[in-house]
Structure formats: C-alpha cells, structure tokens
Amino acid sequence: MDKNGLKTLLLDIFRKAPDNRLPGEEKRPIYDEPLIGFASADDALFEEYKKPDVIGPWHMSPEEWLSGAKCVVSIFYPFSEDVRSAHRQSRETIAFEWLWARVEGQALLDSMMKQAVQELEAMGIRAVVPAIDPRFKAMQGGKGGIQGYAEINESSFGSTWSERHAAYACGLGTFGLSKGIITEKGMAGRFASIILDLEIEADERPYTDIYEYCSKCGACIRRCPVGAISLEKGKDHNICGPWVDQSKQTYAPRYGCGLCQTAVPCEYGIPKKAK
Numbered sequence: 669m670d671k672n673g674l675k676t677l678l679l680d681i682f683r684k685a686p687d688n689r690l691p692g693e694e695k696r697p698i699y700d701e702p703l704i705g706f707a708s709a710d711d712a713l714f715e716e717y718k719k720p721d722v723i724g725p726w727h728m729s730p731e732e733w734l735s736g737a738k739c740v741v742s743i744f745y746p747f748s749e750d751v752r753s754a755h756r757q758s759r760e761t762i763a764f765e766w767l768w769a770r771v772e773g774q775a776l777l778d779s780m781m782k783q784a785v786q787e788l789e790a791m792g793i794r795a796v797v798p799a800i801d802p803r804f805k806a807m808q809g810g811k812g813g814i815q816g817y818a819e820i821n822e823s824s825f826g827s828t829w830s831e832r833h834a835a836y837a838c839g840l841g842t843f844g845l846s847k848g849i850i851t852e853k854g855m856a857g858r859f860a861s862i863i864l865d866l867e868i869e870a871d872e873r874p875y876t877d878i879y880e881y882c883s884k885c886g887a888c889i890r891r892c893p894v895g896a897i898s899l900e901k902g903k904d905h906n907i908c909g910p911w912v913d914q915s916k917q918t919y920a921p922r923y924g925c926g927l928c929q930t931a932v933p934c935e936y937g938i939p940k941k942a943k
C-alpha cells in the first residue's frame with residue numbers, strides 16, 4: 669500500500685462512519701473531511717520530544733510503540749460548522765455541540781482508528797494507535813498515569829504520546845499561543861494518529877519555528893474565561909486544567925472548554941499575518 673492508498677482507506681472509513689453526527693433529527697456532522705500528514709518513524713524530532721523541556725523522557729518513540737515502525741500518520745479532524753458556530757456563541761457556558769464533539773467525537777475517532785488497524789492488519793501491515801493502546805498514559809500537574817520519572821513535579825503535563833507533537837512532525841501545522849495546533853483548516857478540531865511498519869515517504873514540513881503559524885494577535889487571551897493565556901507565557905496548563913476538569917460538575921457525563929479555539933483568527937485556517 670502507498671500513501672494514496674492509505675489516505676483513501678482513512679477517508680473511506682471517515683465518509684462511511686454512521687456516528688459522524690450530532691444528535692437530533694437534522695443531519696449535522698461532528699467533523700468535516702480530515703487532513704492527513706506523514707512523518708518517518710526515525711525522524712530526529714521523536715528523540716527531541718524526550719527532552720524534559722519539550723515533553724519528557726516518558727514520551728515513547730514510534731519504535732517503542734511498534735518494533736520495526738517505519739512511519740507515523742497524523743490525522744486532523746476539523747469540527748464542522750455546526751459545532752463551531754454553536755461554540756462561537758459560548759462565553760462562560762459551553763455549547764452542547766462542543767461537549768458532544770469532545771466526548772462522543774473522541775469515541776468516534778477511537779472507533780475509526782480501531783477499524784483502520786483491523787483493515788491494515790488484514791493486509792499484513794502492522795499498526796498501533798497510541799490513543800487506544802493500554803500503554804497510553806497522561807498526567808496533569810504531576811498527577812495521573814505517568815510515574816517513576818525523577819523529572820516529574822507539580823508543573824509536569826503530558827502523555828506517553830502527544831498528538832500535537834506528532835502532527836507537528838507530520839507537517840500538519842504549528843503550535844499557537846493557546847498551545848493548540850494551527851492547521852490549514854484551523855485549530856478547532858481533534859487529532860488522531862497511527863504508527864505503521866509500512867515505508868511511506870514523509871511529508872515536507874513547511875515551517876521551521878514551533879509557533880510559525882500564530883500571529884500573536886491575542887484573541888485567544890480575550891476568549892479564555894480564566895486568564896490562562898498570556899502573550900508572555902503562552903497558556904498555563906495549571907490554570908486551564910482545573911477549569912476543564914471542573915466543567916464535569918456542570919456537564920457530566922461530558923466536559924470541555926476550548927473557548928480559545930473558536931471566534932479567533934486561527935479557528936478556520938492559518939491567520940493572514942503569519943502567512
């Protein structure tokens with residue numbers, strides 16, 4: 669299978685997914701068509717991600733996820749206009765459509781990734797999806813599933829596989845001040861990724877700086893209800909994290925915030941000034 673074959677397989681799964689819809693009579697999708705990018709499994713960036721000031725030594729390399737790994741595929745699923753327009757109206761309360769996209773939208777990504785692995789394995793291609801692998805762990809403020817590293821303290825955030833760092837490596841986009849990844853289709857959406865033992869040519873990274881696509885316009889600072897973002901320090905996970913967590917008290921079984929990802933110039937694309 670080549671790059672186009674893999675893209676077709678992922679797009680077919682997406683186009684046929686019956687759960688790509690918000691609840692209700694009307695047909696309203698959660699996601700629009702995805703962007704797909706490729707990196708080589710031995711890209712030097714994956715070693716750099718192990719440095720404490722980038723992610724940390726707990727971040728696993730593609731080879732650690734899958735022995736004989738050859739390529740990493742990152743997929744950005746942009747939220748539909750139905751999800752975005754509802755959320756754009758949100759100020760301190762979060763639109764139902766966004767909460768649905770956060771929780772049921774993630775379940776949909778997991779099931780599409782599971783299907784992709786099954787189809788690839790049926791063709792003799794080995795594949796791992798870190799997000800649904802038991803080795804996937806995340807921590808917030810030093811607490812959670814990652815343990816046993818001397819570097820961990822109360823400001824440690826991260827996971828054993830960061831979707832945004834994979835997307836950066838695959839050429840899909842750069843970080844913004846609010847720390848989301850800005851892609852050609854904007855920031856409002858979710859990422860998934862697959863590691864494969866299939867040799868596929870890496871995509872070019874059309875940037876050199878990690879914040880290249882961010883115009884530093886400051887609109888996300890004004891959208892954040894808890895002052896977690898500043899021009900000087902970017903986004904403070906220690907302020908954002910507890911706010912996102914406490915949203916469960918209001919919206920259980922759902923949760924979320926992401927106000928910094930809509931009604932901002934990078935919601936839909938790469939802001940003009942940065943181009």
Ligand code: B12
Nearest residue numbers: 722723826827830831847848849855858859909924925926
């Ligand atoms: C833990 C987590 C959180 C925590 C902590 C956030 C964090 N960034 O770590 C909390 C609870 C705060 C959080 C909040 C949210 N999250 Co969250 N979260 C995650 C999770 C599970 C892991 C993140 C992780 O590993 N971080 C690692 C640390 C190190 O990242 P970092 O500090 O931002 O990295 C900086 C350094 O690496 C630095 N750096 C220094 N040197 C270098 C050198 C190089 C080469 C590079 C590349 C970088 C670099 O640059 C980075 C940016 O400043 C991911 C899913 C996943 N598996 O990736 C989702 C994820 C990041 N979350 C996501 C979302 C959407 C949200 C929310 C909007 C919640 C919601 N849906 O309502 C908010 C808003 C976050 C925001 N403003 O970006 C999306 C982001 C989508 C996007 N467009 O970017 C992800 C990718 C989930 C997904 N599957 O799509 N999240």
Ligand code: SF4
Nearest residue numbers: 844845885886888934
């Ligand atoms: S709103 Fe402006 S400052 Fe914030 S991430 Fe987007 S482009 Fe950057």
Ligand code: SF4
Nearest residue numbers: 892908925926927928
């Ligand atoms: S997710 Fe909400 S709390 Fe966190 S930085 Fe964005 S707007 Fe602020």
